[in-house]
Amino acid sequence: MKKIEQTIKPYDDKTFNTMLAGSYVQYMRSCLIWQFVRLIVINIKMLKVVVKSH
Amino acid sequence: MGFKSSLSYNYDLAVILNFNFSNSKGFIMARLVVLGGGVSGHTAATFAREWLGKEHDVIVITPNSQWNWIPSNIWVGVGDMRKEDVVFDLAPVYSKAEIVYEQARALSIHPDGDENNPNPFVTVEYTNEERNGEKAEIEYDYLINATGPKLNFNATEGLGPDEGYTVSVCTEDHAVHASKELEKIIKKLKNGEKQKILVGTGHGTCTCQGAAFEYILNIESVLRRRGVRENAQIKWISNERFLGDFGVAGAHIKSRGYIIPSKIMTESLFVERGVDWIVGAHVNKIEAGSVHYELLDGTTGEEEFDFSMLLPPFCGVGLKAYSRTGEDITSRLFAPNGFLKVDANYTQKPFEEWDADDWPKTYQSPEYGNIFAVGIAFAPPHAISKPALSPSKTPISPAPPRTGMPSGIIGKAVAHSICDMINGKSDKPTHEASMAHMGSACIASTGSGFFSGTAMALTVYPIVPDYKRYPGTGRDLEYSFGEIGLAAHWVKHILHHLFLYKAKLKFGWTKIPE
Numbered sequence: 219m220k221k222i223e224q225t226i227k228p229y230d231d232k233t234f235n236t237m238l239a240g241s242y243v244q245y246m247r248s249c250l251i252w253q254f255v256r257l258i259v260i261n262i263k264m265l266k267v268v269v270k271s272h
Numbered sequence: 273m274g275f276k277s278s279l280s281y282n283y284d285l286a287v288i289l290n291f292n293f294s295n296s297k298g299f300i301m302a303r304l305v306v307l308g309g310g311v312s313g314h315t316a317a318t319f320a321r322e323w324l325g326k327e328h329d330v331i332v333i334t335p336n337s338q339w340n341w342i343p344s345n346i347w348v349g350v351g352d353m354r355k356e357d358v359v360f361d362l363a364p365v366y367s368k369a370e371i372v373y374e375q376a377r378a379l380s381i382h383p384d385g386d387e388n389n390p391n392p393f394v395t396v397e398y399t400n401e402e403r404n405g406e407k408a409e410i411e412y413d414y415l416i417n418a419t420g421p422k423l424n425f426n427a428t429e430g431l432g433p434d435e436g437y438t439v440s441v442c443t444e445d446h447a448v449h450a451s452k453e454l455e456k457i458i459k460k461l462k463n464g465e466k467q468k469i470l471v472g473t474g475h476g477t478c479t480c481q482g483a484a485f486e487y488i489l490n491i492e493s494v495l496r497r498r499g500v501r502e503n504a505q506i507k508w509i510s511n512e513r514f515l516g517d518f519g520v521a522g523a524h525i526k527s528r529g530y531i532i533p534s535k536i537m538t539e540s541l542f543v544e545r546g547v548d549w550i551v552g553a554h555v556n557k558i559e560a561g562s563v564h565y566e567l568l569d570g571t572t573g574e575e576e577f578d579f580s581m582l583l584p585p586f587c588g589v590g591l592k593a594y595s596r597t598g599e600d601i602t603s604r605l606f607a608p609n610g611f612l613k614v615d616a617n618y619t620q621k622p623f624e625e626w627d628a629d630d631w632p633k634t635y636q637s638p639e640y641g642n643i644f645a646v647g648i649a650f651a652p653p654h655a656i657s658k659p660a661l662s663p664s665k666t667p668i669s670p671a672p673p674r675t676g677m678p679s680g681i682i683g684k685a686v687a688h689s690i691c692d693m694i695n696g697k698s699d700k701p702t703h704e705a706s707m708a709h710m711g712s713a714c715i716a717s718t719g720s721g722f723f724s725g726t727a728m729a730l731t732v733y734p735i736v737p738d739y740k741r742y743p744g745t746g747r748d749l750e751y752s753f754g755e756i757g758l759a760a761h762w763v764k765h766i767l768h769h770l771f772l773y774k775a776k777l778k779f780g781w782t783k784i785p786e
């Protein structure tokens with residue numbers, strides 16, 4: 219798989235000037251155990267907003 | 273006008289006989305009419321039915337026979353869901369709930385009746401097979417306008433699936449069509465042909481950028497899954513001043529000690545997924561295979577495409593209003609964009625003077641205390657994103673979105689107020705739901721698949737930035753959160769099933785929040 223930094227084109231307005239998710243972050247985004255933890259966290263964060271909005 | 277009265281409920285009889293029925297508590301029977309059975313209207317009608325005694329009538333007038341969970345149209349549009357997965361028949365649900373269902377389109381409001389009828393009524397035109405085209409008058413005591421948007425494809429030449437060259441995912445049928453067109457592109461990609469895909473907004477004043485954002489990333493994900501990504505060039509075009517504006521002036525989230533703007537999150541995701549972008553664009557003409565646009569700096573350009581999904585701008589559905597003598601009073605009730613004026617501050621003022629208090633709280637019409645508007649149908653006081661004009665004075669900035677969560681919350685609050693008014697608890701609305709005091713939890717799908725899917729979870733509070741209360745970002749960072757991952761996709765999938773379950777009024781539906 220192409221490394222994310224290889225998508226950067228030097229001095230290109232878009233790819234050169236933004237923050238990119240490295241391979242660790244990308245791995246964690248689909249790591250099942252970590253994502254189960256995040257499922258709970260996201261639900262709590264959303265519930266906080268829902269409760270405050272009703 | 274040659275309308276035939278179509279209803280034969282208790283209330284009609286009472287009107288004909290010119291006396292009022294009272295219930296055991298001595299309250300007069302009332303009729304609540306809800307125009308539009310979409311997200312906000314369905315919420316308002318079903319809660320009102322739940323809270324009102326059976327002696328009162330709740331009537332829903334809506335042209336469709338099916339209810340559509342619109343957010344999942346994105347998945348229909350890439351072939352990951354079928355139309356049947358995102359719709360259900362309204363008639364059995366309303367019949368079970370004892371809500372009177374008229375499959376019809378509202379045409380006009382007569383808040384003072386007319387020369388023949390002293391009671392307020394709406395005129396409707398039936399859209400079901402049996403009575404197609406037949407017109408009728410339906411009386412009301414309380415009226416909720418929840419007619420949502422008119423998809424204004426005519427605003428841009430060549431826009432839309434019917435008379436233009438672009439597809440849409442705004443309705444379930446549009447999404448089915450989009451998916452078929454996308455499949456043709458995938459076939460070409462498989463044959464090794466290069467294809468260009470363009471997604472975004474089809475006019476300088478569009479809203480709902482989040483839906484187009486989801487669609488472009490779902491297309492990208494599907495093309496990768498199908499092994500044809502290499503041959504596709506994918507580009508975003510929108511009227512946002514910056515990527516990640518989403519019509520809500522962007523958002524800031526706290527993450528790992530940083531305060532990160534949605535611009536960075538969105539740009540980062542687009543670069544990661546190889547999606548190029550054009551922002552600050554007013555699309556002014558579309559021809560077969562090419563889009564013409566004007567940018568905020570005044571330059572113009574043309575972008576070619578093989579497949580394009582561009583959202584239309586929204587306006588009101590074109591309801592008219594008439595006085596008792598038949599005088600056209602549409603401009604008294606409605607704003608020029610066709611949305612119903614409510615208790616907002618509509619004074620024109622510059623961005624710097626916008627105030628959280630400009631936003632409506634009770635959604636009651638200032639002209640008629642028994643008329644309300646909810647969801648997209650109410651006229652916002654102004655945009656949320658800072659307005660911008662090109663040097664030739666073309667407005668290029670998003671209109672304010674009214675997404676599912678606020679639409680539902682507003683529908684429920686208005687239903688509550690009306691029920692309290694009907695039940696004699698108050699003669700004024702009792703519940704408020706200002707978008708300046710309400711947060712939003714959004715899950716934007718960026719690709720489906722139980723193990724391979726991802727989505728962006730984003731929460732903001734309040735929806736309308738309040739720069740006085742929260743100097744700088746306009747929002748309370750304690751409630752602002754954002755994250756991309758598989759878990760957010762699971763949440764999006766759970767919400768799909770949960771909201772369809774709720775809308776079908778299954779066991780415990782009232783406990784599920786909007």
Ligand SMILES: Cc1cc2nc3c(=O)[nH]c(=O)nc-3n(C[C@H](O)[C@H](O)[C@H](O)COP(=O)(O)OP(=O)(O)OC[C@H]3O[C@@H](n4cnc5c(N)ncnc54)[C@H](O)[C@@H]3O)c2cc1C
Pocket residue numbers: 307308309310311312313333334335336342343344345346376377378379418419420421441442443480483589646647648649674675676677679714715716
């Ligand atoms: C593709 C797409 C994806 C989206 N994704 C999300 C998302 O992920 N999350 C989110 O929060 N929001 C999302 N939204 C926005 C969300 O769908 C809207 O905010 C919501 O549907 C607004 O509710 P509403 O009741 O105002 O309008 P609608 O749900 O559009 O309902 C309006 C109803 O009125 C009916 N009607 C029209 N004309 C008349 C008439 N003359 N008389 C009577 N009835 C009439 C219509 O048939 C319809 O049933 C998305 C929108 C789109 C287009």
